Amino acid sequence: MDGLLGKLGMDRKMALGYFGVLIFMMGDGLELGWLSSYFTDHGLSVQQSALVFSVYGFAVAVAAWLSGVLAEVLGPRKAMMLGLSLFVAGTLVFLTFGITSMNLAIILPTYALRGLGYPLFAYSFLVWVTYYAPSDKLGTAVGWFWFAFSGGLNVLGAYYSSFALPVLGEMKTLWSALIFVLLGATVAIFLNKDKNHSKKFENKSEALKYLLKGVTIAFENPKIGMGGIVRTINTSAAYGFVVFMPAFMMDLGFTRSEWLQIYGSLWTSNIIFNLIFGIVGDKLGWRNTVMWFGGVGCAVFTVAFYYVPLAAGPNYFVATAVAACYGACLAGFVPLSALIPSLAPENRGAAMSILNLGAGLSTFVGPAIVGAFIGLVDTVGVIWIYTGLYLISAVLMKFVTLSKKEAEEAERVSLEEFQNAQKA
Template sequence: MVENFINKIFISPKLMLGYAGVMVFMMGEGLEQGWLSPYLIKNGLTIQDAALLFSIYGLMAAIASWFSGVLAEVFGARPVMLVGLSLFLVGSALFLSIGLPTNNLSMMLPTYALRGLGYPLFAYGFLVWVAYEAPTERLGSAVGMFWFVYSGGLSVLGVLYSSIALPFLGEIATLWSALVFVALGAVIALYLNRGGKKTDQEEKKASFSYLFKGITIAFEYPKVGLGGIVRTINTSAAYGFVVFMPTVMMNIGYSRTDWLHMYATLWFVNIVFNLLFGIISDKVGWRNIVMWFGCVGCAITTVLFYYVPQYFPQSHIPALIASGAYGACLAAFVPLSAIMPSLAPDNKGAAMSILNLGAGLSTFVGPAIVGIFIASLGATGVIWIYTGMYLFAAVLMIFITVPATLQRSPSFGQSSVMPTSGRNTEMLRG
């Protein structure tokens, strides 16, 4: 009975351990998300300096994300995750012992950047393993579970832990405590490949030449490239918010704790809808969920997230509702993780590298937009740039159609996978 429950919810016992480990690992990664920017600004950096720091971090994450898929396919998930763990631990130690105490941007940038190389290799390496392990007909649910644990650790548990730990430990000690969660998560997750062997497909592609697939796949399969752009837009605003929204909220009367509660609400709702949209998309179609609930929904709720707290400064409930609505729509991009490998079934790892590149680039693009436009356009202008990006993503989704073998009916435009399809089912080229 227990085994049946595990297989029903987590696909397999190995994936269950991986999911649990990723959640704990990302809890350590996400400790500083809601408060590091205002802390740095309070200690002498400008908002542009903070945006630059987060942008460089995001650029390094984008590079690691790009190659995480093909590296995991060539060498296996476990070695890639181990490398990610090592980079994160070393980068964190250098940032906290050398970079942050100096409050010198030239010292903070390289050490924080090294830290940014770590988590994509760990988390997205595991995501590629999910793409191969999960049956195709349950791929939407499987990736929904991944984003559930990813966001749950990164932006809910980590943020809530910070809100509790900061008054007692202070900023620096709270950041050091992140290493405990990262190490614990790695111990749990790295059991997923214990004693495992590479698949035939991995053995066939185990060469450095295959690494270039992480670049050329976007040109061989143009829809994969478009999907990477949509994924970049997906969380750009969310990563940009942490740079300037805490300051905006505090300027209109909210405390740091109030902001952390808003941010935690956003991601708590997000992880619930990660599961829901993953399951629903397997039934009614992947593309329409992304297009309407993700792209259009985020365009609307981005505006609400910014304006509602300003119109109700004395009541936190409307602000929490607006942040939760944005988090729910953000989750509707989850089916992209099922769409991308379906567009290149013979090169799933390379296709996932483009998806992961988009995820990494979003951590660069979001803060970069703040750094470039906050001085000239202000916070309001930045919000409307993010809104326009979401609407542009909706237009791109019109052209990202999945193979005909995955379509249920014309009424949905695109649908769940046929139950008879297997793990490595041949699909039409996207």
């Protein structure tokens, strides 16, 4: 088994952690593809639904930023346990008081509370991975993380919902999320064999200083800041799609189950290419992979995701193929998780906080663009805004370079961390 995992680029000590993240994120993401249409079917407007997802995304962004530095201050396991606690508490209050009332004043804070949980859980584990993996395998290691993350959040969650909704209904399907979250957390936190990496702080002042490092590092090293902007753009359209694309696709003649399966195919392709582009990034260069496959590729297939179904009509197989191509290009951004921490090898947690902040902001920016512009420029205008952002991300990556000195330093620190982990 160890030999097989080694050939796949996954260390046996971290394998259970990846599996736990997969199951946890399945519970977190099972409502992602249909909750917006549920809101609009029960009295909210598209703009109000976008507001809910934007506020949720803001909470995700805050927790995502905190995850990197909290993983350093508390250690990854404790940070992940904090994320689990917040997710469970948020789910309980949202399902008990929020969605049952369909009162926006209650839905906004309760769903936002739920959004604080998963970034602390998942992104703290990502920090754990970046410290443990050797530099020459880091792209593959983070590829496995995004395989597990996206596979749970967007694939298994979507497919599970497509079959569970007709049987359980919306509310019971939402409650079932707790089963997957608790199971995944048990595996990732308590059964994962690797020891924590944790930075030791002598006092609270030192810990607070490092917390602030998760902001200042973006200005001290502008390439890290630009990487955070690119990461924000990366999945912003994907999170925006769930706000308005279900209605668009159903207006074309697709059923809700077909839409969920098309959306699931997008992320099925994505998780496969997360691994492929992790390996490709290690071979062809992290920056070039992000710039061409990620930025330019996503720009092309964002446009196609709108115009091809519009021209072909409710053709399930054609729409699925286009969605899969977009999902594949979305994975082109995976090497960012190797490139950005390598720019600050002594402060990887802080650097990852900027990257995680970008990941969280994408869940805010994507729906916010819909809420702000769909009334002005309609669906097609929103599609072109996302397309323009992807092209901007490609241009920004031209400047996010890893010098020979930075690469050597990253390799040295990574080797020390890896040797310490092997001795543990």
